[in-house]
Amino acid sequence: MTDVQKSYQQLDPVGGMGTRTLTVAGAAVLGAYALISTVATWAQVSQPLFALLALAAIAVSVVGLVHWSNPLRAPFSTAGFTTVAGFAVVAMVLQAVGSWHTNTGFRDDWGGIAAGYVLLQLAPYRPPRQLAGFVVLAAIVRGFLALLESRAMHETTPPVVSIVTATAPMLALSLAGVAAASVIVDSLNRWHQRALLAASEFTDELRSGIERSVQQDRVTILNRDVVPFFAEVVRTGSVTPDDRARAGAIADSIRSVMLADIDRSWLDEVVDRAARTHSDSVWPGSEVVQDDRRLAAAMNTEQRTAVRALVVALFDRGGFDPDGFGILITRGAIGAEVQLTAKLDASDSVVRSELAPYFAVLQVVFRGVHVDFQPPTLALKFSYDQ
């Protein structure tokens, strides 16, 4: 999936969480609006069963919206989108059928506005192009219904007036939502493009500096043991039993360190570094990472960034007990599975609210994220492709 086809929630999981409160509040308002409108215009209802089914359909849509927009279920799934948007359109149709022949004006129809409002609420969670497609579909359905209904009921009203009256509020809400989401997605993509433009110079600067640094470190150590030894052997031109023994000892020493480093992963470094920043106490480092099959290496850059940010946030957090921290990576049925545990001295609500942005990021970049906090133990599970 290219960036163009990603949603705001996927491109900015933390910022996207800010829309969640509006989504929940908006869903409540929408449910209340549909209910109140139905009661207030009950006199126009000719088919009560359809009117009630319309309410049920919009209830499913609203509940689905709240359910799938939960950051712990991110990213908003295609199935969720289809369900939420689909039931909103179904509600729109049922509501129109419920007042067929008895409708006194399209303005009293809540179905079109509700569909538009649901699509607006979906804007942060789904790619703009997909939303736009559904908006067109919903507008065609609503316009066609209005045309049929107006021919049956409002014979003096020009057809275009009926169609516009029925579809304009829905289109205003949903198209505006699609456009706003496009602006944010484009902005995020432009941000990444700017990063690309400045990349070459930065990489060159950084690489040459690191290369010099690494070489300098090695040369310093080589000068201490290896270079004098080689120089001596070359100078004398012969190899004594002592030389052989010393060569073997130096080689064993180098080999043991190299072997240790071969098995050392980026995750070991992250944990060690996080522990080192709290040098006032003796905190365990990478020994708490169990990754016998070296599966951490298979995480992509985004996944590593998300885990790195979470680990640092946990270590920095007050009430974090280093003795209860551990990461286990194993091979599962459909990929690598990570189990992260931590002990935190805090209430459930505090932990969930403070760490929620990190969980949201994990949700977007990993599969099957499961968060469980039974004070004081936080247990996270997630998986990824190997």
Place this chain on the structure above:
Amino acid sequence: MHRLFGARTLVTDPKLYQEPRDDAAVIVAVSRLPEGDRVSLGQPNHLGVQSMSRAFSTFAHVAGYVCLTGSFLMAAGYQSADPALGLWPALAGLAAMIASLWVLDRKRTVLWASAFLVVGGLVMFFVAVSVFAGIPDQASTNSELLSLVKYSLILVGGAGIGIARGIIWSVAGFVVAEGVTLGAALVAGGRIEADVSAIIGVILVVAVYAFVGVTGRYGSAVQPRLNRAALDEHVSGLRNRVEQRAAALMHDTVLGHLAGIATASGELSAELRTQIERDLQVLVGEEWLSDPTPEFQTQASSDWRRSALYSAIEEGRSLGLQIDVTGELSAVNRLDSSRGLALGLATKQCLVNVLKHAQVDRAEIVVVGSESDVCVMVVDSGRGFSADEVGADRLGLRQSVRRRIEAVDGDVQVWSTLGRGTSVMIRVPTIESMDAVQAHD
């Protein structure tokens, strides 16, 4: 010695691995990450706020366009149904409103927002008078046609100019819209009814403004941490690749020579002595970790004899190995310099392994090239090995071959049978395939 060859090596120059000190530093640093290390996990807070502001402005303007276009189409529909209505001035006014919204969309200033409000108020009056006079269905302050114009006045003026001013502009738009409609009703005799939808509309807009103002950008404390993590990940990855290269070079040179000394007796062979002297000069005197020297610049050369693979084969021959080379040798010219060098050094290690472990003095190298990659197979008919018998301390294949090749996006496969020989296949991607991957990304 512990600090010598691993990722645990401490950095002597603190500037190379310093912690970004503030959000601004992180923003600058992250903004310069290369494509492969870009992180699609949000953007800096100040850019996020700007994006939100533009998004809200766009939302309001698009909604305004739809509402004004809808009211225009409705008026046009009535006019076409009854040409005697005389709604042409109202239609012209609505067109003028759409035009002023178009200008406001491009020039977001208080002047143009004020102009939109003034133009909108005047147009609304003429439209309302025309509608009240000519369209009985819509002759109410609560008519659908007029409500659409009201929505545009409530939404558009204050969009994207801040919370407090946005609220003031929206309320002003509502007051103007309702005041003008009421005045037109009094003048033209329209029915005066409360427009509940407009009232709900302005309440919702003010509520959204207030919500955004109270909560601010969500996660503003977390985003810098994510950006910092992205930066750390990038630096860590880069450093790790350099460490790997250094470790592989160390294995090729220092460990090889130490092994040579440890198994020598009496006189140091002239060959080993020459190699040690040469490598000592390189290790201590040159920037051997920098990108490949011109000697190994295969990309610019059409002659495979200038490739690192050729050098490796020649070195293998100088060590006493008979090497038969077949296949599409010029394929190595399709590799960039770093991959060409990695392929050459990995091949050399394979040849060293043949000498050290296979107990034969003959090897075959087959080069196979395609558009996407170059494969080099090193084959010997020596004693072979089984995975179980290989000691955990055997570094050559792991460090100098496999990890070196994986660091340049290639891969290594090994087939070996006890008593029948070993085949190592090294595959590295060509310049064309890497370009294709980047283009796809």
